[in-house]
Amino acid sequence: MRSVSIVGLGWLGLSLARHLKNLGWDVKGSKRTHEGVEQMRLMRFETYFLELTPEINADPDDLTNLLSVDTLIINIPPSEYFFDPKLYVEGIENLVNEALLCNISHIVFISSTSVFPNVSANFDEESVPQPDSEIGRALLEVEQRLFELKDIDVDIIRFAGLVGYDRHPVYSLVRKESAISGGNTPINLVHFDDCARAIQLLLEMPGYQRLYHLAAPKHPSKVEYYTKMATKLGLNPPQFLCDEKDPQRIIKADKICRELDFVYQYPDPDEFI
Template structure:
């Protein structure tokens, strides 16, 4: 049976784990607290406590059990763990080194399109990002030898129980004419499944829905849909026209977005 460990069973990691288990994978995962571990076990998931400080804080036997898998998905956003970039990058590097010692053959790192330039333009996987902790980790991973490495950069995440319009209600924002770069949780899970099933070499993909309505049009429509007070946007002809191009995964892995239109997310 194919096996995978997901470090970070959060809003994305837990649904991913359940999807993979339903597909026949042996799935393990980690949470930062023992309470979180117990919650995961209620979902009948094999879970272990692990925290990066940036040293690995975990029971040695638990760490070996967690990382005794074919593939590892690293799903740890910087803001969830560390206050400084150096600690974050060191923590991820420590985790990767332990995975290599345990014989992991495939690493998938969940990154973000926030690494790309915040300026007008269309940005694909060939774009050179400015320096950031996430980009530093990406570069570190691509130096690894004799192991398959995939990096996937998600756009803004939307799911059935998570939509940014709820926290935007009634507030005022700039850049109303800028396009959105969003992706649905289910497409994210399916994309990671595709990477796990077609591993090979070092690969980088973006994952963003191909349609990009303006922020003002989109969030005002979503406010009406969810019965929220509409956010106010200041619009200008100078607003950034920043579009993340994310069709490489479609061309190379025959991936099809189930939610190409943000209005249906």
């Protein structure tokens, strides 16, 4: 049976664990609180306590069990763990070193399109990242260190803004009291189901070192899209400030389609709800 450990069973990690388990994978995972571990175990997921401080805080036997798998999926956004991005990078490096000691053959790192700045451009996998945030710089440093590894399959997948089922940016936007800037800026979003299917594809077809973006191919403006979604949900539409100088930042994400025959189930963000 194919085995995988997901470090970080948050919203994305837990949904991914369910998806892979339904496909017959042996799925393990980690939480950074003991209460979280118990909640996952009640849901019948083999879960272990793991905290990066940035040193690894875990029972040695639990750590061995967690890392005794074919593939390690690292799903820890910087903001969830550390206010200091340097400590985040160090923590991920410590985790990867332990994984190598356990002879893991494949690492998948969940990154973000925040490695690209908020400027007018089309960014694909060949574009040189120039992060304009501390989180983006930390993610990029982890990516670079992972691609320095030898004799191990490494996949890095950069997600655009995640949407799925009970999660959609419009819910937070409609609560804002003041008008939101950047109304003419295109959206870059991706549905969870496409994320899960893309990761599944990477697990089934390891290929040494690969980098992919994942974002729905259609990019309506913020004002157009979120006004439409709010109306669809019966919410008062958020107010936007629109300027002809709003950045036209678009994430191009068709490389995975060309190389791995991936097909977006949700190519149009209008279909997310």
